[in-house]
Amino acid sequence: MTDYILEMHNITKRFPGVVALNDVSFKVKRGEIHALVGENGAGKSTLMKILNGVYQADEGKIVLNGKHTIIRNTTEAKAHGIGLVFQDLNLVNTLSVAENLYINRLAKRHGRIAWKTIFREAQDFIDSLGFNFLATEKIEHLSAAQKQLVEIAKVLALENELIVMDEPTSSLTTTESEILFNIIKNLKQKGVSIIYISHKLEEVFSLSDTTTIIRDGEVIDSGPTKTFSRDQIVEKMVGRSVTTEFPRKACESGELVLKVDNITRKGLVEDISFELHKGEILGFAGLIGSGRTEVAEAIFGAESYDSGVINIRGKKVAIHSTHQAKQEGIGLLTEDRKETGLVLAYNLIWNISITNIDKIKKKYFISEKKEAQLANELSKELNIKTPSLKQYAINLSGGNQQKVVFAKWLFSDVDILILDEPTRGIDVGAKYEIYLLMNRLAEQGKSIILISSELPEVIGMSDRLIVLSGGKKMGELNREEATPEAVMSLAVSN
Secondary structure (H helix, E strand, O other), X not given: OOOEEEEEEEEEEEXXXXXXXXXXXXXXXXXXXXXXXXXXXXXXXXXXXXHOOOXXXXXXXXXXXXXXXXXXXHHHHHHOOEEEEOOOOOOOOOOEHHHHHOOOOOOEEOOEEOHHHHHHHHHHHHHHHOOOOOOOOEHHHOOHHHHHHHHHHHHHOOOOOEEEEEOOOOOOOHHHHHHHHHHHHXXXXXXXXXXXXXXXXXXXXXXXXXXXXEEOOEEEEEEEHHHOOHHHHHHHHXXXXXXXXXXXXXXXXOOEEEEEEEEEEOOOEEEEEEEEEOOOEEEEEOOOOOOHHHHHHHHHOOOOOOEEEEEEOOEEEOOOOHHHHHHOOEEEEOOOHHHHHOOOOOEHHHHHHOOOHHHHEEOOEEOHHHHHHHHHHHHHHOOOOOOOOOOEHHHOOHHHHHHHHHHHHHHOOOOEEEEEOOOOOOOHHHHHXXXXXXXXXXXXXXXXXXXXXXXXXXXXXXOEEEEEEXXXXXXXXXXXXXXXXXXXXXXXXX
16 A cells, blocks of 8 residues: 555646646655645645545646545545545534534434434543533534634544644634644544644644645645754745744834723623823733633724723723724724625725725715725735735635735724734735734834734734733733743733
């Protein structure tokens, strides 16, 4: 039997106006963890969708277990022992965890679905993985991290020989990620092969045996992971050297623009107070569940708060809606751009202009000419890569989608911008562009609240840092004090 469970030879895939993959060859050994890295839009997901039968290659062939194999759809991929953990969740929100795990293969007894057996077996399986939720819980009631774990469990339950994991830790805490890493290592010991796609290079170096780097639809390099340095991988991914990962420029704090006193949302956050100055990037750090997003939602009017005082530019305001927050010059880039940041089925012009229709109104009508002009100016300023502004948002890479969300808020002329996980699920090159954009906005006098689960990011890009735990403020650190050890000590102190 061949040493390789998978061989993809000379794969080429064309879409209208673009060659997504050009003569790509990719091999995975039995029982190895093979990292597949590259910028958003490099071709990683397209290659894996061909493997999973979502797309058909225009040229090239797939060899599984030494045999030439044609995979026409996802059902055939599953029949060949291929599992895919999607980056975009593929769950039915109105069904339970157990139903999602065993969908299309629910156990029956005497012609009826054996619900007790299904829920018991599902719970046993979830517990064996170390996940902390109930099999009877509906997906819609789970957190983003728990939904990601269900997506992972769905694939693991099928006992596949080859598993593709596409950004599996994008929504997970450090603790949950460690649980997943142990699962992956155990699967490797059992001879299961893992294709691991991640923008988190520390995970690539920690887990993988082999790394393949793709750029612009072509394989740039492939070899044992230990033979690459981090800088080499980044340079091969983006086609240039990135000398500083977090290019934050220190700046003098300006006037006080936002003062929050004792904001409380019962059961979520308690007596949170802080100040934000003009031109400042204020970081919010803490583990998932610490209350960071809940504070942001209160300030933006997305969720009501029970008590506390908000002052904007010295004026006390009671924010009860997102519309009111926007009128006060506050914008929120939400942690899930696809669910709450963009309307994926609409074009970029509409997505950019939707937050400030008054800006493009001429009496009672929208000036489409002015709308397109302003959207085009922002697109160029933010370097949004798209063949046309009439392109639908769903067709853009993650990094370009995130730039469209930034453009939306710049179109609204907000002065206070809350960024909740602004670089989640985007590649190293796109992250760097987002960091440079944050610097430019701060230099222009915008004030930024940065919420991030990536500790190096929130430390590297913040002028000051607020650390939350269990819904409480545990401390405040300046740039010099904000070491990883200091931040984590406060984050776990409640």
